[in-house]
Amino acid sequence: MLGSFSTGLILLLIVLLPAMAIAYAISYRTIGRQAAQRRLGRTALFILLAFFVSFGLHFLGKHGFLGKYGSISFNFLFAAFVVLWLLSWNWRKRKAGALLLDVGRFSRSKLMLWVGVLEALFAVFNTWSAINKISTGLESDTNLVEVIAQPVFLWSLAIYFLSMGLSRLEFRENGICYMLSVVKWEKLTSYWWSQDKPNIVTIEFKQPPYLLSTGLRSLRIPSAHRDGVKQILAEHLMMTDVK
Numbered sequence: 001m002l003g004s005f006s007t008g009l010i011l012l013l014i015v016l017l018p019a020m021a022i023a024y025a026i027s028y029r030t031i032g033r034q035a036a037q038r039r040l041g042r043t044a045l046f047i048l049l050a051f052f053v054s055f056g057l058h059f060l061g062k063h064g065f066l067g068k069y070g071s072i073s074f075n076f077l078f079a080a081f082v083v084l085w086l087l088s089w090n091w092r093k094r095k096a097g098a099l100l101l102d103v104g105r106f107s108r109s110k111l112m113l114w115v116g117v118l119e120a121l122f123a124v125f126n127t128w129s130a131i132n133k134i135s136t137g138l139e140s141d142t143n144l145v146e147v148i149a150q151p152v153f154l155w156s157l158a159i160y161f162l163s164m165g166l167s168r169l170e171f172r173e174n175g176i177c178y179m180l181s182v183v184k185w186e187k188l189t190s191y192w193w194s195q196d197k198p199n200i201v202t203i204e205f206k207q208p209p210y211l212l213s214t215g216l217r218s219l220r221i222p223s224a225h226r227d228g229v230k231q232i233l234a235e236h237l238m239m240t241d242v243k
Helices: 004-031 033-062 068-087 089-095 106-137 144-165 223-236
Strands: 099-105 169-173 173-176 181-184 188-195 200-205 216-220
Touching: 004 188, 004 216, 068 144, 099 144, 173 188, 181 200, 188 223, 200 223
Parallel strands: none
Antiparallel strands: 099 169, 169 173, 173 181, 188 200, 200 216
């Protein structure tokens, strides 16, 4: 167990450390040092949490606590979640009210798009491997559902990231559409514009919207939309001093 854990952690560091360094450099240039550091910290914690959860599920399934069908069920449940999440998006967006301003895609969504592309490549390789196993005949202790479960999970994960990568930042009557989620105005408290980077606005939540979140979001607003965003935020939130 310790050997596989160490190997997985080393592979994780080899692959992700350069990627996180590149992501930090892009964030530093687009949204500034403080916001880039917050984003890097959240991302690192999220990745480590995902790694330990995945390893834990693998261990539980391998050693019989969940059984192999436990991890298979998890893969299909995640796929069902992604499908329902995407199918409900238009309904959730309509609940956010009329569109006030479409800002377009932003830096973080572009990073998510690249993550989705890499995940899709992993899914293609895994799918090819699964087809190869099926075509050459399955082993006696392996069934078809077990073989296709992992490609289903990887494709669901790829679609999840690609969908967020293609998402747009929209200001609507009842809230902000951000990363295929709706943040209602009443969940936000204040905002401020960066002095160093005039197109960067930081929005503060009343409480962190999810685990490992700092409760702050820094967004790079294109110059063409800055005045429109300023007007919308002024109508819904209190402006604070630049921090």
